[in-house]
Amino acid sequence: MIVLKFGGSSVASATAMSRVLDIVEQAAAxxxxxxVSSAISGCTDALLQIGRAExxxxxxxxxxHRHLAIISRLFTGKERQEAAGDCRSTxxxxxxxxxxxxxxxxxxxxxxxxxxxxxEGYKTAWLDSRDLVTVRDSQVDTAASYEAIxxxxxxxxxxxIFVVPxxxxxxxxxxxxxxxxxxxxxxxxxxxxxxxxxxxQIWTDVPGIMTTNPKLVNAARTIPEISYxxxxxxxxYGAKVLYAPAVAPAREKGIAIKIxxxxxxxxxxxxxxxxxxxxxxxxxxxxxxxxxxxxxEITLVAEGPVNPEAAARRITGALKDAGIKALDxxxxxxxxxxxxxxxxxxxxxxxxxxxxxxxxxxxxxxxxVYIAGNGAVGKALKSIVDACGGSFPSxxxxxxxxxISSDHAFVDRVLQTARSRSVFVxxxxxxxIWHKFIDLFNAxxxxxxxxxxxxxxxxxxxxxLKAAAAQNGCFFRYDTTVGNxxxxxxSVSDGASCGDGLTRIEAVVSCTLNHIITSYDGARSESFATxxxxxxxxxxxxxxxxxxxxxxxxxxxxxxxxxxxxxxxxEKDVEIVPMLGKEYFSGSLDDxxxxxxxxxxxxxxxxxxxxxxxxxxxxxxxxxxxxxxxFKADIRMKLVGIDSPFYWITGTENVTVIxxxxxxxxxxxxxxxxxxxxxxxxxxxxxQ
Ligand code: ADP
Ligand code: ASP
Ligand code: MG
Numbered sequence: 001m002i003v004l005k006f007g008g009s010s011v012a013s014a015t016a017m018s019r020v021l022d023i024v025e026q027a028a029a030x031x032x033x034x035x036v037s038s039a040i041s042g043c044t045d046a047l048l049q050i051g052r053a054e055x056x057x058x059x060x061x062x063x064x065h066r067h068l069a070i071i072s073r074l075f076t077g078k079e080r081q082e083a084a085g086d087c088r089s090t091x092x093x094x095x096x097x098x099x100x101x102x103x104x105x106x107x108x109x110x111x112x113x114x115x116x117x118x119x120e121g122y123k124t125a126w127l128d129s130r131d132l133v134t135v136r137d138s139q140v141d142t143a144a145s146y147e148a149i150x151x152x153x154x155x156x157x158x159x160x161i162f163v164v165p166x167x168x169x170x171x172x173x174x175x176x177x178x179x180x181x182x183x184x185x186x187x188x189x190x191x192x193x194x195x196x197x198x199x200x201q202i203w204t205d206v207p208g209i210m211t212t213n214p215k216l217v218n219a220a221r222t223i224p225e226i227s228y229x230x231x232x233x234x235x236x237y238g239a240k241v242l243y244a245p246a247v248a249p250a251r252e253k254g255i256a257i258k259i260x261x262x263x264x265x266x267x268x269x270x271x272x273x274x275x276x277x278x279x280x281x282x283x284x285x286x287x288x289x290x291x292x293x294x295x296x297e298i299t300l301v302a303e304g305p306v307n308p309e310a311a312a313r314r315i316t317g318a319l320k321d322a323g324i325k326a327l328d329x330x331x332x333x334x335x336x337x338x339x340x341x342x343x344x345x346x347x348x349x350x351x352x353x354x355x356x357x358x359x360x361x362x363x364x365x366x367x368x369v370y371i372a373g374n375g376a377v378g379k380a381l382k383s384i385v386d387a388c389g390g391s392f393p394s395x396x397x398x399x400x401x402x403x404i405s406s407d408h409a410f411v412d413r414v415l416q417t418a419r420s421r422s423v424f425v426x427x428x429x430x431x432x433i434w435h436k437f438i439d440l441f442n443a444x445x446x447x448x449x450x451x452x453x454x455x456x457x458x459x460x461x462x463x464x465l466k467a468a469a470a471q472n473g474c475f476f477r478y479d480t481t482v483g484n485x486x487x488x489x490x491s492v493s494d495g496a497s498c499g500d501g502l503t504r505i506e507a508v509v510s511c512t513l514n515h516i517i518t519s520y521d522g523a524r525s526e527s528f529a530t531x532x533x534x535x536x537x538x539x540x541x542x543x544x545x546x547x548x549x550x551x552x553x554x555x556x557x558x559x560x561x562x563x564x565x566x567x568x569x570x571e572k573d574v575e576i577v578p579m580l581g582k583e584y585f586s587g588s589l590d591d592x593x594x595x596x597x598x599x600x601x602x603x604x605x606x607x608x609x610x611x612x613x614x615x616x617x618x619x620x621x622x623x624x625x626x627x628x629x630x631f632k633a634d635i636r637m638k639l640v641g642i643d644s645p646f647y648w649i650t651g652t653e654n655v656t657v658i659x660x661x662x663x664x665x666x667x668x669x670x671x672x673x674x675x676x677x678x679x680x681x682x683x684x685x686x687x688q
Contacts, residue, residue: 001031001032001033001034001192001195001196001197001198001199002027002030002031002032002033002034002197002198002199002201003033003034003036003188003191003192003195003197003199003200003201004023004024004027004033004034004035004036004188004201004203005035005036005037005038005166005184005185005187005188005200005201005202005203006020006035006036006037006038006203006204006262007038007041007184007185007202007203007204007205007262008038008039008040008041008042008043008044009041009204009205009262010037010038010203010204010205010262011037011038011039011040011041011109011113012040012041012042013040013070013073014069014070014073014074015073016262017070017074017112017113017116018074019262019263019265020035020037020113020203020262021113021116021117021120022265023203023262023265024117024161025120025122027199027201028122028160028161031198031199032159032160032161032162033160033161033162034161034162034164034188034191034192034195034197035110035113035117035161035162035163035164036164036165036166036184036187036188036191037106037109037110037113037163037164037165037166037184038105038106038109038166038167038184039104039105039106039108039109039167040066040067040070040105040108040109043063043066043105043108043109044102044105044167044181046059046062046063047063047094047101047102047104047105048101048102050063050094050097050101051097051101051102056097060091060094060095063091063094064087064088064091067087067091067108067112068084068087068088070112071083071084071087071112072084074112074116075115075116075119079115079119082115083111083112083115086111086115087108087111087112090104090107090108090111099175099176100175100176100177100178102178103130103167103168103176103177103178105167106129106165106166106167106168106184107165107168109165110126110163110164110165111126113163114126114163117161117163122160122161123158123159123160123161124159124160124161124162124163125156125159125161125162125163126162126163126164127149127152127153127162127163127164128165129164129165129166129168129169129187130165130168130169130170130176131148131152131170132145132148132149132152132164133145133148133149133168133169133170133179133187133190134148134169134170134171134172135169135170135171135172135177135179136171136172137172140169140179140186140190140245141172142190142193142249145169145190145194146190146193146194149190149191149194149195150194150195153195164187164191165187166179166183166184166185166186166187166188167179167183167184167187168187169187179243179245180243180245181243182240182243183243183245184243185202185242185243185246186243186245186246186249188200188202188246189245189246189247189248189249189250189257190249192249192250192253192255193249193250193252193253193255196253196255197255198255199255199256199258200250200255200256200257200258201257201258201260202242202246202257202258202259202260203260203261203262204241204259204260204261204262205261205262205263206241206261207222207260207261207264207267207269208222208223208224208241208259208260208261208267208268208269208270209222209223209226209231209234209239209241209242209259209270209272209284210222210223210241210284211223211283211284211285211355211359212239212284212285212286212351212355212359213238213239213240213286213287213351216287216348216351216352217351217352217355219355219356219359219360220355220359221359222267222269222270223270223283223284224268224270224271225270225271225272225273225275226270226271226272226283226303227272227273227274227275227276227277227303228247228250228251228257228272228273228274229276229303229336230276230283230301230302230303230336231247231257231270231272232244232247232248233286233299233301233336233337234283234284234286234301235247235286237286237287237288237297237299237301237337237339238286238287238288238297238299239284239286241259242257242259242272247272250272251274254274256271256272256273257271257272257273258270258271258272259272276303276304277303277304278304279304279305279467279470279471280302280303280304280305280306280307280470280471281302281303281304281306282300282301282302282306282358282359282473283301283302283303284300284301284359285298285299285300285301285351285354285355285358285359286298286299286301287299287347287350287351289344289347290344291344294343294344294345295327295341295342295343295344296341296342296343296344296347296350297339297340297341298339298340298341298342298347298350298351298354299337299338299339300315300337300338300354300358301336301337302336302337302338303336304336305335305336305471306335306336306471306472307442307468307471307472308332308335308338309442310441310442310443310444310471310472311330311332311338312329312330312332312338313420313442313443313444314357314358314420314443314444314472315330315338315340315354315357316330317357317419317420317444318353318354318356318357318358318420319340319342319350319353319354321353321419322349322350322352322353324342324346324349324350324353325342326340326341326342326350327341327342327343328340328341357420357444358473366390366397366398366399366400367397367398367399367400367421367422367423367686367687368400368402368418368419368421368422368423369385369399369400369401369402369422369423369424369425369686370401370402370403370404370410370414370418370422370423370424370425371401371403371404371405371425371427372405372406372410372411372414372424372425372426372427372428372430372433373404373406373425373426373427373428373429373430373451374404374405374406375406375427375428375429375675376675377427377450377675377678377679377682378404378406378425378427379675380675380676380678380679381404381425381427381679381682381683382401382404383679384676384679384680384683385399385401385683386401392683392687395687397687399683399686399687402418402422406428408430411424411433411436411440412436414440414445415436415439415440415443415445418443418445420443420444420445421444421445421446422445422446423445423446423447423448423686424440424445424446424447424448425447425448425449425450425682425686426447426448426449426450426451426454427450427451427678427682428451429451429453430451430453430454431453433451433454434449434453434454434455434457434461434465437454437465437468437469437476438464438465438468440474441465441468441469441471441472441474441476442468442472444472444473444474445474446469446474446475446476447469447474447475447476447477448475448476448477448478448682448685448686449476449477449478449481450478450480450481450678450681450682451478451481452481452482452553452556452557452560453556454478455478455481455556455559455560455563456555456556456557456559456560456571458570459563459568459569459570462563463568475688477685477686477688478560478685479681479684479685480678480681480682480685481556481557481560482507482509482557482560482561482656483507483509483557483654483656483668483670483672484654484671484672484673484674484677484678484681485670485677485678485680485681485684486654486656486668486669486670486671486672487668488507488509488561488654488656488668489560489561489564491656491658491666491668492505492561492564492565492658493564493565495565495658495660495666496564496565496566501565501566501625501660501661502565502623502625502658502659502660503624503625503659503660503661504622504623504624504625504657504658504659505561505562505565505622505623505624505656505657505658505659506620506621506622506646506656506657506659507554507557507558507561507620507621507622507654507655507656507657508618508619508620508621508646508649508654508655508656509554509557509558509621509654509656509672510548510551510553510554510557510619510621511540511652511654511672511673512535512540512541512542512545512548512553512652513548513549513554513579513619514618514619514649514651514652514653514654514672515535515540515651515652515673516528516531516532516535517579517617517618517619518649518650518651518653519531519651520603520607521607527596527597527600528596528600528603529593529596529597529600532545532593532596533593540652540673544589546584546585546589546592549578549579549580549584550576550578550585551576551577551578551579551619551621551635554576554619554621554635555571555574555576555621555635557621558574558621558623558633558635559571559574561621561623561656562623562631562633565623567623567631569623569631569633573631573632573633574633574634574635575632575633575634575635575636576634576635576636577634577635577636577637579619579637583595584596610639614641614642615639615640615641616639616640616646616647617637617638617639617640618637618638618640618646618649619635619636619637619638620635620636620637620638620640620646621633621634621635622634622635645657645665645667645669649669651671651673652671652672652673652674653669653670653671653672654668654669654670654671654672655667655668655669656668656669
């Protein structure tokens with residue numbers, strides 16, 4: 001069974017009804033159909049007005065005329081006469097102003113639709129929902145109603161299409177009643193649940209549940225998928241497109257509800273089902289006016305866990321930016337719905353402001369950027385941006401550097417002053433700054449980092465940063481932490497997310513070590529100790545160059561690479577074999593250099609031996625998938641021959657080789673060093 005429900009605007013005229021008939025006929029070609037219809041648009045309001053008016057005659061005439069006009073367009077000859085007679089007799093009842101006068105609209109519209117379908121040759125049965133849907137103590141008695149619906153269907157084994165008035169029902173005293181304004185959606189859901197329908201489609205005048213009412217905000221867009229819970233919340237807090245009680249019957253029977261547009265039937269609209277986003281996802285903004293207090297309650301609805309403090313800050317910030325004063329604090333219900341009250345005269349602007357903040361890609365005319373770290377990379381970044389006046393036309397964006405600072409308290413200042421959607425750039429070498437990243441994301445601030453120490457942190461912390469960024473719709477990019485401006489991380493994450501995934505990554509990514517290893521030619525020009533001392537003086541090494549030789553930097557890069565490949569690697573999982581023995585790593589720096597000089601003959605001999613067999617040694621970080629799917633990681637000196645991509649490396653070049661079971665290895669090679677290159681990589685991350 002397929003249940004199709006059409007709202008008032010879908011049946012507002014003969015033209016609209018013809019579209020409805022097309023849709024129904026297509027469904028009837030596949031399965032039996034229950035067509036639930038509302039009254040023609042404005043009819044229920046008009047009937048209520050008639051019920052209240054002192055002299056309702058002209059209102060009744062107008063309404064009758066609208067129905068007769070539809071009839072005369074849809075039917076000819078005898079059919080037209082019969083349909084018009086039927087309509088007039090209903091209007092003579094209406095003229096007596098019966099109780100529950102608003103129940104007549106659905107009778108009128110469905111009789112027209114049923115007659116038309118019969119005329120077109122469909123075996124059609126009109127069912128009176130007043131005899132099928134029972135309301136007891138203001139609640140639908142589902143057991144009794146489902147039973148009645150099922151027997152009514154069984155009584156018409158020949159029928160292909162059932163036509164049913166929405167909205168109306170009978171109470172336990174036998175009097176006619178309704179399911180509440182907008183109640184036809186509920187009728188449809190009840191009929192779908194009773195018949196365990198395969199499909200429940202609610203056809204209306206918009207393409208689904210949208211991020212907000214498109215009549216209030218032009219930029220509203222369709223929500224393709226939403227959970228029953230979030231749809232229910234959107235509906236009960238003001239999204240009129242769906243009547244909230246309609247969710248439960250379908251949900252209880254596990255029937256997905258589709259919201260579709262009668263005027264754009266190909267549009268996939270919204271599917272409401274039990275699928276629920278696992279990470280926090282904002283779904284929409286709804287609003288309800290309270291005419292008595294002239295205030296409006298605006299609700300932001302999320303699905304999955306969102307951070308309440310961050311949400312509250314963004315809501316308050318967005319309203320403040322729009323110059324709107326809220327009447328109270330942001331309130332939160334079960335971690336997913338956020339409420340704020342404003343005066344009704346600014347409600348529309350408030351909805352628009354919140355929609356902009358949470359659902360619209362802002363025309364990023366200017367990206368406000370805060371740079372932490374006024375060292376070589378920070379300075380290069382500023383000079384590149386200054387040189388082009390901040391304008392990057394090919395990306396369609398402008399970068400506005402608000403401040404650059406090496407001050408430790410800078411990040412706190414940014415947190416207090418920066419606007420949501422600004423970008424915080426971490427060009428420091430701080431081991432602490434990442435602790436503030438979650439606060440930045442919670443404030444809606446994006447983060448770009450070239451600081452490996454902000455990423456090579458315990459996996460749980462790394463995962464928490466990523467989740468906080470996603471939850472707040474912020475970006476968190478750090479491509480320059482491995483291989484500088486080379487597209488290594490991007491390639492690894494692409495590789496990991498496609499096909500069979502990665503089998504092995506090998507990387508020679510420590511610029512300092514590369515430089516030293518590749519410059520050393522067995523003391524024909526300079527001794528190993530001299531080369532290292534020079535590198536130290538040129539600022540290429542850490543303050544104590546043994547940190548580099550110990551593989552610490554390579555370790556950080558390997559952690560970042562592995563995690564990008566989806567492997568939750570920790571420091572302790574990596575086996576590091578430093579390029580020099582243990583004895584070098586204790587004692588003072590002077591002792592260290594003395595020991596190196598003493599052992600120079602050993603290095604020369606080793607170099608000569610390698611030359612003789614045509615091999616070179618490289619310090620390689622490797623992540624490899626074992627047969628059982630687990631991964632092993634190590635960093636050690638490896639001998640490579642002329643056929644290895646690692647053989648020909650000079651200076652500070654980096655080489656990363658990504659092996660996957662699907663493709664030939666991907667080799668990424670290029671300069672991995674230099675503040676201007678890092679800065680250009682950062683700019684790419686900001687604009688991306
Ligand atoms: P129908 O007569 O088809 O039942 P309704 O008028 O009851 O239609 O509901 C559709 C209307 O709901 C739309 O025209 C739109 O103005 C309004 N609406 C309010 N909030 C939303 C939303 N979030 N998404 C889509 N429509 C919405
Ligand atoms: N006609 C009723 C109303 O306007 C029911 C509906 O359209 O869903 O409220
Ligand atoms: Mg409706």
